[in-house]
Amino acid sequence: MDTSKLPANVFDPNCPSRVILQRIGDKWASLVIQVLGDGPVRFSELRKMVNVVTPKVLTQTLRTLERDGLITRTIHAQVPPRVDYELTEMGASLLEPLRMLREWAESHVPAILEARDAYDEEQDKAVLGPAGG
C-alpha cells in the first residue's frame, strides 16, 4: 500500500493515529471527554459521574489525556485541595465525532442485541446438531 502521500494512516501499525482510535475505545477516556464537554470538572466530581472508577485508574486516564493535549489540569492551592480538569481546544474538537459515534452506538443497541441473540441461537443449534432441535 502506498501511503507516502498521507500525513497519517490508521492502517500503518506504526502510525500514532492508531493509538488515538484506541484511546476512544478506552474504558474511561471517551467518557471523561464527554463529561468535560459541559465545562471544567474537578476530580471528585468526575469520579461521581463515571461512578465506579478507582482513583488510580481515573488518574491514569486523566494523565494520558493531559499528555496528549486533550485536557488541562489546574491545581488550586487551597485547603481543601481542588484540581480542575478542562478540555483544551483540541479536546473539545473531539466532542463532535465522539458524539456522533455515541449516538450511533446508543441508537443501534437494540439491533446489535438482536443480532447477538440470533447468532447465539444459531450456534446452539449447531452444537446440538441438526436433529437436536
Add this chain to the structure above:
Amino acid sequence: MDTSKLPANVFDPNCPSRVILQRIGDKWASLVIQVLGDGPVRFSELRKMVNVVTPKVLTQTLRTLERDGLITRTIHAQVPPRVDYELTEMGASLLEPLRMLREWAESHVPAILEARDAYDEEQDKAVLGPAGG
C-alpha cells in the same frame, strides 16, 4: 441510576452501548470494518491488508463483528476453500462515524505528538528539579 426513560446511555456501566465504543477502539475491529467498506473481502486478503495479525486474532475479531451483526460470513464450498466477509447494512452505517473519527485522528497526529513532547519535557524538568536545568 434510573435509565428507564433512555433507550441507551454510555454512562451506564451496564449499558451495551459501552461495549460498542470499545469495539471501535479494538485493535483490529475498526480496521476490518474500514477495509470491508470497499466491498466483500476474503480471509486471506484481510490478513494481507492489516498485515501483521495472526489468524487466531483475526478470526476472533471477525466472529465478534459477525455476532454483533456488523458483518456477514459467506462460505463458498469449493476447493480451495473461500470465505468472504462483507459489511451488513448496519456495519456499513458505522462507516461514516468511523471515517470522521479517523479523519480527526489522522489530522491531529502532529498536534498530539507535539503535546506529548511538551508534556514529557515538563516532566523531565520536574524530576531533575528547578536547579537541574
Add this chain to the structure above:
DNA sequence: CAGGATCCATGTAGATACTG
C-alpha cells in the same frame, strides 16, 4: 480532597503447531 504505591485478576494479542 486528590492522588501515589503496591499487589492482584483478567482480557487480549501473539507465537506456534495442527486440521478439514
Add this chain to the structure above:
DNA sequence: CAGTATCTACATGGATCCTG
C-alpha cells in the same frame, strides 16, 4: 485456504492502603 488449539506475554483495570 481458512481456520482451530494451546501456551505465553503484556497491558489494563481494580482493590486496598497510605500520604500531602
